[in-house]
Amino acid sequence: xxxxxxxxxxxxxxxxxxxxxxxxxxxxxxxxxxxxxxxxxxxxxxxxxxxxxxxxxxxxxxxxxxxxxxxxxxxxxxxxxxxxxxxxxxxxxxxxxxxxxxxxxxxxxxxxxxxxxxxxxxxxxxxxxxxxxxxxxxxxxxxxxxxxxxxxxxxxxxxxxxxxxxxxxxxxxxxxxxxxxxxxxxxxxxxxxxxxxxxxxxxxxxxxxxxxxxxxxxxxxxxxxxxxxxxxxxxxxxxxxxxxxxxxxxxxxxxxxxxxxxxxxxxxxxxxxxxxxxxxxxxxxxxxxxxxxxxxxxxxxxxxxxxxxxxxxxxxxxxxxxxxxxxxxxxxxxxxxxxxxxxxxxxxxxxxxxxxxxxxxxxxxxxxxxxxxxxxxxxxxxxxxxxxxxxxxxxxxxxxxxxxxxxxxxxxxxxxxxxxxxxxxxxxxxxxxxxxxxxxxxxxxxxxxxxxxxxxxxxxxxxxxxxxxxxxxxxxxxxxxxxxxxxxxxxxxxxxxxxxxxxxxxxxxxxxxxxxxxxxxxxxxxxxxxxxxxxxxxxxxxxxxxxxxxxxxxxxxxxxxxxxxxxxxxxxxxxxxxxxxxxxxxxxxxxxxxxxxxxxxxxxxxxxxxxxxxxxxxxxxxxxxxxxxxxxxxxxxxxxxxxxxxxxxxxxxxxxxxxxxxxxxxxxxxxxxxxxxxxxxxxxxxxxxxxxxxxxx
Numbered sequence: 001x002x003x004x005x006x007x008x009x010x011x012x013x014x015x016x017x018x019x020x021x022x023x024x025x026x027x028x029x030x031x032x033x034x035x036x037x038x039x040x041x042x043x044x045x046x047x048x049x050x051x052x053x054x055x056x057x058x059x060x061x062x063x064x065x066x067x068x069x070x071x072x073x074x075x076x077x078x079x080x081x082x083x084x085x086x087x088x089x090x091x092x093x094x095x096x097x098x099x100x101x102x103x104x105x106x107x108x109x110x111x112x113x114x115x116x117x118x119x120x121x122x123x124x125x126x127x128x129x130x131x132x133x134x135x136x137x138x139x140x141x142x143x144x145x146x147x148x149x150x151x152x153x154x155x156x157x158x159x160x161x162x163x164x165x166x167x168x169x170x171x172x173x174x175x176x177x178x179x180x181x182x183x184x185x186x187x188x189x190x191x192x193x194x195x196x197x198x199x200x201x202x203x204x205x206x207x208x209x210x211x212x213x214x215x216x217x218x219x220x221x222x223x224x225x226x227x228x229x230x231x232x233x234x235x236x237x238x239x240x241x242x243x244x245x246x247x248x249x250x251x252x253x254x255x256x257x258x259x260x261x262x263x264x265x266x267x268x269x270x271x272x273x274x275x276x277x278x279x280x281x282x283x284x285x286x287x288x289x290x291x292x293x294x295x296x297x298x299x300x301x302x303x304x305x306x307x308x309x310x311x312x313x314x315x316x317x318x319x320x321x322x323x324x325x326x327x328x329x330x331x332x333x334x335x336x337x338x339x340x341x342x343x344x345x346x347x348x349x350x351x352x353x354x355x356x357x358x359x360x361x362x363x364x365x366x367x368x369x370x371x372x373x374x375x376x377x378x379x380x381x382x383x384x385x386x387x388x389x390x391x392x393x394x395x396x397x398x399x400x401x402x403x404x405x406x407x408x409x410x411x412x413x414x415x416x417x418x419x420x421x422x423x424x425x426x427x428x429x430x431x432x433x434x435x436x437x438x439x440x441x442x443x444x445x446x447x448x449x450x451x452x453x454x455x456x457x458x459x460x461x462x463x464x465x466x467x468x469x470x471x472x473x474x475x476x477x478x479x480x481x482x483x484x485x486x487x488x489x490x491x492x493x494x495x496x497x498x499x500x501x502x503x504x505x506x507x508x509x510x511x512x513x514x515x516x517x518x519x520x521x522x523x524x525x526x527x528x529x530x531x532x533x534x535x536x537x538x539x540x541x542x543x544x545x546x547x548x549x550x551x552x553x554x555x556x557x558x559x560x561x562x563x564x565x566x567x568x569x570x571x572x573x574x575x576x577x578x579x580x581x582x583x584x585x586x587x588x589x590x591x592x593x594x595x596x597x598x599x600x601x602x603x604x605x606x607x608x609x610x611x612x613x614x615x616x617x618x619x620x621x622x623x624x625x626x627x628x629x630x631x632x633x634x635x636x637x638x639x640x641x642x643x644x645x646x647x648x649x650x651x652x653x654x655x656x657x658x659x660x661x662x663x664x665x666x667x668x669x670x671x672x673x674x675x676x677x678x679x680x681x682x683x684x685x686x687x688x689x690x691x692x693x694x695x696x697x
Contacts, residue, residue: 054195058090061163061188066092068184069177071165073145076153076188077104077111078161086111086162099143102136109136110150111162118159120151120178124170147171149178151185155193163188218321221307224276224314227251239300239323241293257297258289281306281314287324299328355499355520356492358435358456364413364449368393378435378458380428398424398432404636409439412452416441422459422640434463438523442515453516455523497524541658541665543589547582550615550622557594558613564599569607575614583622583688585666593659597626597682600656604630604680617688621668624684631678638680641672 052060058076065074075091086104094100104111110130114121123129126145127137148166152159163185219233229252232244240247240255259267262285272286284304292298304319358378360371367390376382379396386392397405401423411417420438427433439454500521507514554576558565565572601611605628612627642660663670668686675681 054192054199055090057191057195058188059092061184061191062090062092065163065165065181065184068180069165072168073143073148073164073166075164076161077164078153078192079106079115079159086115089161094143096139096143098139102139110148111164114150114152114162115159118152118154120149120182122173122178123148123150124172126166144168147173149173149181151178151181153185153189153192155189158193160189160192217323219319220321221316221318222304223316224281225316227253236321239292239298239321240290255290255292256288257291260287260289261285281317284317284319287328297325298323299325355496357496357520357523359516359520360454360456362393362409362413362452362454364451366394366409366413369451375456378427378433378456379425396425396427398426400424405437409452412439412441413450416443416450432460433458434460438519440519453519455520457523457527494528497521497528500524541589541661543586543665545584545586548585548587548590549582550580550585550624551576553585553587553591554594554613554615554624557591557598560591560595561598561602564602568602568605570602570605571608571610573610573612575612577616580615580617580622581688583686585686586662589662590666593662593684594624596656596659601626601628604628604633606631620688622684622686622688624686626682627675627679629678630680633674633678633680635674638672638674 062074062076065071071093073091073093075094076089077086078089079085080087080103083103084106086106088094088100088102091100106112107116110121110123110126124147126148127141145166146168147170148164150162150164153161153163163181165181217233218235218239219231220229220236221231222229229244229248232247234244236247237243242250242255253269256269259269259272261267267286275281283306284302286302288300288302290298290300301322301324302319303322304317306314307316307318309315355372356374358372358375360375361369363369368386371383371386371393373383375386379392381392381396394402394406394409405421405423408417408419408421412419418438418440420436422434422436425433425435435456436459437454437456439452441450441452443450500517504514504517504521507517554574558572598611605611609629612625614623614625614627616623642657660670663684663686666686668684670682670684673681673683
């Protein structure tokens with residue numbers, strides 16, 4: 001017979017059954033709680049699918065938090081990006097006004113920690129675990145907050161706010177409770193982000209519709225494939241009298257009678273189509289003269305930009321049409337009035353503003369008082385810029401030339417010395433411009449210093465042409481180009497001269513502008529004279545080569561200037577090598593070269609000085625040299641030795657520039673150097689055999 005369990009064993013079994021039953025009931029309660037949470041979350045998610053405002057969505061969320069987690073307080077604080085803190089937006093269960101209005105700085109308090117770490121937090125005893133400033137602690141204590149949780153409301157990297165829940169009694173919140181709060185916060189983040197995006201989009205659309213409906217301009221989008229508009233704002237009716245549908249039907253192009261583009265008038269529509277087909281579809285500007293529904297003319301300005309499809313292909317353009325009829329009328333009237341004014345007002349201003357020269361006047365201090373519009377073409381800065389920033393006037397001078405030019409300008413102001421000088425200017429776009437500056441000082445009755453009137457001419461083309469003439473072997477080609485250039489220069493000179501002479505005839509002797517007009521007439525005449533001389537230098541050169549005795553060539557050249565040598569009392573010394581071979585030369589041309597060089601020397605050498613002429617033959621090269629002292633000669637004079645018109649002194653051998661050209665045509669260089677003690681040395685190197693070129697210096 002089995003033994004019956006003892007009382008103690010039965011009691012222990014009973015206790016185990018009770019404990020197991022309690023654990024089961026606790027697990028069932030926890031499971032029921034979780035089921036209730038998920039059911040509540042499901043109901044919340046379904047409720048959020050209905051169309052509500054953002055405030056209604058957030059109210060639904062905080063109420064559901066209190067219901068699911070059985071809480072005293074639940075609220076959402078949103079991030080104020082402008083002020084950098086959090087403010088309570090939607091609250092449930094809050095009793096005090098001070099707590100409702102309490103704002104939490106970013107990074108402080110429970111919400112600040114949650115936002116900064118982007119992690120949820122559980123607080124068992126808020127006043128013991130979280131300390132803030134005394135005023136904030138007092139407000140929280142008066143609300144009775146004890147235990148709570150907080151999770152971030154975030155969408156990607158954006159921190160939208162914080163979802164808070166609190167109880168006024170000690171509550172042991174679980175990780176499951178915190179996870180549930182996270183799920184609700186995620187739903188809130190979705191709704192806040194979606195509503196903000198919808199509001200922003202709606203605001204943009206409303207702003208666009210308002211602008212399109214109220215502005216006098218027309219916004220459009222044009223497809224190039226079909227040349228039709230897929231959008232035309234309602235303002236098209238006010239501009240044309242036709243509705244957007246009618247414009248789409250008849251085509252906007254049928255209303256256009258004329259097209260003007262920047263810098264071009266009456267452009268053909270076919271030209272625009274060809275440009276688009278050729279890929280010229282960048283920013284577009286044009287003015288259209290259209291015929292409206294009632295037959296009245298109207299000018300519309302079109303400003304558009306390319307519109308790209310998803311494959312980065314240009315599908316069309318997006319642009320704005322504006323009514324510029326009044327502007328065009330005003331522009332036409334202004335043009336008419338300006339023409340009338342130009343015809344009736346002083347002809348001096350007309351000449352100064354249109355002459356292809358820089359006309360200027362500087363104050364006695366050197367500051368520019370007036371300069372005409374042509375200065376912008378010369379240096380890249382307009383009159384307004386120069387008058388606003390006086391440093392641009394002197395600053396435009398090329399550095400190597402600045403010291404000399406500034407000295408001339410100083411002497412003109414302080415000593416009243418007129419000057420004509422050729423120098424270089426650095427254009428705003430970083431290229432050199434060669435100019436000739438003729439300045440004439442004039443002193444006022446009460447001024448110790450002089451104001452200066454002057455004109456500046458761009459001679460870059462002439463300088464480059466001279467360099468090309470000297471160095472290039474294609475003299476005939478250069479002659480043709482130069483002749484065309486000279487013709488182009490002569491036309492504006494003739495126009496300027498005609499203007500100046502007519503103006504001078506119309507100005508009385510007492511007119512203060514007469515002196516400057518006389519200067520212009522004089523300088524234009526001088527420039528025309530220079531131009532005629534240039535044409536003489538660009539004639540093609542053909543050589544007739546024959547074997548020539550170089551020493552005999554020197555003797556012939558000397559005999560041709562014996563009278564000049566006698567008048568100058570110059571001593572001629574020759575060192576001619578006795579064993580020179582005959583060399584291939586154009587005897588007539590080279591004789592003229594030597595005569596021109598000798599005449600130049602006689603014009604520079606002092607009476608009683610000695611001129612040395614020498615010849616030699618070395619390594620198959622004929623060397624002909626001249627040496628003589630020159631008391632007043634700068635390195636700049638040597639550099640421009642063969643250039644005409646670089647000085648006001650017109651005592652210049654007319655054939656001197658041709659000398660260098662002829663020597664180069666023979667295949668050899670000609671070098672001019674300034675030796676010590678102010679002695680100039682000229683050396684001609686010529687090949688001793690035909691067809692053997694020498695290196696150019």
